[in-house]
Amino acid sequence: MGAETATLCAHVADLCRFASRRGIPRFTVFLDEGAQAAVENAARRADCRRMWYGGYEHASRRLLGLFPQEQEPSAGDFPVVALRTEIPKGFTLTHRDFLGAALALGIKREVVGDILITEEFAVLFALPQAKQLLEQELRLVGRAGVRFEETDAAGIQYTQRFEESQKSVASLRLDAVTAALLNCARSEAAGRIEQGLVSVDGFQEGKGTRLLQGGERIAVRGVGKFLVEADGSVTRKGRQRILIKRFV
Numbered sequence: 001m002g003a004e005t006a007t008l009c010a011h012v013a014d015l016c017r018f019a020s021r022r023g024i025p026r027f028t029v030f031l032d033e034g035a036q037a038a039v040e041n042a043a044r045r046a047d048c049r050r051m052w053y054g055g056y057e058h059a060s061r062r063l064l065g066l067f068p069q070e071q072e073p074s075a076g077d078f079p080v081v082a083l084r085t086e087i088p089k090g091f092t093l094t095h096r097d098f099l100g101a102a103l104a105l106g107i108k109r110e111v112v113g114d115i116l117i118t119e120e121f122a123v124l125f126a127l128p129q130a131k132q133l134l135e136q137e138l139r140l141v142g143r144a145g146v147r148f149e150e151t152d153a154a155g156i157q158y159t160q161r162f163e164e165s166q167k168s169v170a171s172l173r174l175d176a177v178t179a180a181l182l183n184c185a186r187s188e189a190a191g192r193i194e195q196g197l198v199s200v201d202g203f204q205e206g207k208g209t210r211l212l213q214g215g216e217r218i219a220v221r222g223v224g225k226f227l228v229e230a231d232g233s234v235t236r237k238g239r240q241r242i243l244i245k246r247f248v
Helices: 003-022 033-045 095-103 128-137 174-182 186-194
Strands: 049-053 063-067 081-086 112-117 121-126 149-151 162-169 198-200 216-220 224-229 240-247
Touching: 003 033, 003 063, 033 049, 033 063, 081 128, 095 112, 095 121, 121 128, 128 149, 162 174, 174 186, 174 198, 174 216, 174 224, 174 240, 186 198
Parallel strands: none
Antiparallel strands: 049 063, 081 121, 081 149, 112 121, 162 240, 198 216, 216 224, 224 240
């Protein structure tokens, strides 16, 4: 574990103790999937009631909320704001365009979460301390004029797009499913898992023997993110049928 990760885990342990002793929930900044795995282990060891949330379902960058044992965690408790802007007609903007424009204002990366982009609009998730600056100062992304305003995250009409394919696997072990995702040998998939390149539902998984249930989100570093669905049906040869949805 690197020094930066160790410091982050120690900070989470402190937040756990504060939430337990003072009865007040505490939250991290936005964390990427690698940091989420380390922090989850730290929170588990501290036996703290917790919840992950990044502003919407399937968020990649998320906050960890640490809650008193008597409080039921809720997405509404999280200090996440959703800021929306229309995209002018004739412009095609990317995630890099929006993130670069935000960071150019001096905003730190951990203050910004996911950025959802459609042809008509974009939604940027951020911590409250960045809200005023983004609303008042972020006026240009690429060459397109923009204007961010806070919106209700629950009312965002955003449909995640997927590329779908159907395959069969010998079992729902993670190494077998990962091999199907990557169209590679099972041994190669197992190697990627052992190297820490595969995460399940946002948390790094180190063992290919883990059995999946279906419905998990699997990310392979450098390749992409997938949803894997399984309804229990099998082929004539007894192999498990799975539906693979690749995030696009």
